Amino acid sequence: xxxxxxxxxxxxxxxxxxxxxxxxxxxxxxxxxxxxxxxxxxxxxxxxxxxxxxxxxxxxxxxxxxxxxxxxxxxxxxxxxxxxxxxxxxxxxxxxxxxxxxxxxxxxxxxxxxxxxxxxxxxxxxxxxxxxxxxxxxxxxxxxxxxxxxxxxxxxxxxxxxxxxxxxxx
Amino acid sequence: xxxxxxxxxxxxxxxxxxxxxxxxxxxxxxxxxxxxxxxxxxxxxxxxxxxxxxxxxxxxxxxxxxxxxxxxxxxxxxxxxxxxxxxxxxxxxxxxxxxxxxxxxxxxxxxxxxxxxxxxxxxxxxxxxxxxxxxxxxxxxxxxxxxxxxxxxxxxxxxxxxxxxxxxxxxxxxxxxxxxxxxxxxxxxxxxxxx
Numbered sequence: 001x002x003x004x005x006x007x008x009x010x011x012x013x014x015x016x017x018x019x020x021x022x023x024x025x026x027x028x029x030x031x032x033x034x035x036x037x038x039x040x041x042x043x044x045x046x047x048x049x050x051x052x053x054x055x056x057x058x059x060x061x062x063x064x065x066x067x068x069x070x071x072x073x074x075x076x077x078x079x080x081x082x083x084x085x086x087x088x089x090x091x092x093x094x095x096x097x098x099x100x101x102x103x104x105x106x107x108x109x110x111x112x113x114x115x116x117x118x119x120x121x122x123x124x125x126x127x128x129x130x131x132x133x134x135x136x137x138x139x140x141x142x143x144x145x146x147x148x149x150x151x152x153x154x155x156x157x158x159x160x161x162x163x164x165x166x167x168x169x170x
Numbered sequence: 171x172x173x174x175x176x177x178x179x180x181x182x183x184x185x186x187x188x189x190x191x192x193x194x195x196x197x198x199x200x201x202x203x204x205x206x207x208x209x210x211x212x213x214x215x216x217x218x219x220x221x222x223x224x225x226x227x228x229x230x231x232x233x234x235x236x237x238x239x240x241x242x243x244x245x246x247x248x249x250x251x252x253x254x255x256x257x258x259x260x261x262x263x264x265x266x267x268x269x270x271x272x273x274x275x276x277x278x279x280x281x282x283x284x285x286x287x288x289x290x291x292x293x294x295x296x297x298x299x300x301x302x303x304x305x306x307x308x309x310x311x312x313x314x315x316x317x318x319x320x321x322x323x324x325x326x327x328x329x330x331x332x333x334x335x336x337x338x339x340x341x342x343x344x345x346x347x348x349x350x351x352x353x354x355x356x357x358x359x360x361x362x363x364x365x
Contacts, residue, residue, distance in 0.1 A: 049257030056226030060233025065362025090349035
């Protein structure tokens with residue numbers, strides 16, 4: 001319930017930011033956003049085989065006058081590192097929304113190393129990191145992140161905490 | 171298709187042919203020699219040269235093609251860059267962008283780092299891989315005539331082409347490498363700069 005509310009707020013913020021392209025490697029935590037993007041006639045969705053493709057996609061979109069966002073899980077952040085040299089070096093905006101794993105109540109140990117490293121790795125690569133812990137701050141945070149990215153021409157990541165998304169259980 | 175017996179074409183002449191009379195063609199070039207080749211063919215604002223971001227060239231082409239559906243986008247890159255971004259062949263095939271073509275100059279080697287054999291010199295066939303990923307048309311060119319025939323097709327079709335070239339090194343011609351400058355002049359030339 002609060003799940004769809006904060007996700008709807010995040011999607012509305014992307015719309016207000018005039019996001020026209022959405023690249024994604026699917027995650028359950030992003031499913032509402034992905035569905036909404038597919039249903040939106042003004043958004044072009046691209047499913048990726050690996051997350052760094054989305055950084056290059058966003059760079060090409062920017063060259064062509066589109067604003068893009070990359071949706072991924074924290075495990076995908078590690079795949080992105082060298083490709084982040086593209087927006088950093090070209091002083092291009094880059095916006096990514098990252099669902100966190102490996103923190104709040106994680107049951108799968110394989111998610112923990114990259115989940116723990118995600119904020120530090122992004123920061124080291126030159127990305128500004130915002131974090132959403134409460135449902136009511138999701139829309140505002142995505143809006144502010146988009147304003148920073150596209151207004152100031154910098155890479156920005158919004159991390160959605162695992163507590164917010166809900167712990168995955170089997 | 172693989173092996174090294176058919177690697178005869180001069181890369182600089184190939185790129186000069188492909189980029190002749192470019193008009194409004196939007197060009198993205200992969201890092202290394204292909205960026206030098208494109209610069210040698212004539213620097214222009216609508217060339218976006220990569221000097222890094224290996225594996226990302228084709229995906230930049232896709233983002234650009236989706237953003238500019240009425241313009242043609244040509245990705246020019248080498249076998250090493252395309253091999254690193256091989257998954258993007260599936261991503262781009264699935265995206266069905268009709269205004270995007272990719273030409274891979276294939277010398278079967280990592281030319282910038284000591285000419286070690288790449289996978290295309292060891293049996294991998296990028297055109298066959300692209301076809302298996304769902305590209306509707308793939309071509310492998312090995313002669314000057316085949317390259318000449320390819321030039322207009324790369325500006326009109328949804329096409330993935332491999333051009334087998336000589337691994338011989340040619341003189342370096344270094345176009346601008348400041349990414350911020352290249353991105354800004356590209357956007358201004360295209361008329362999409364926000365400020």
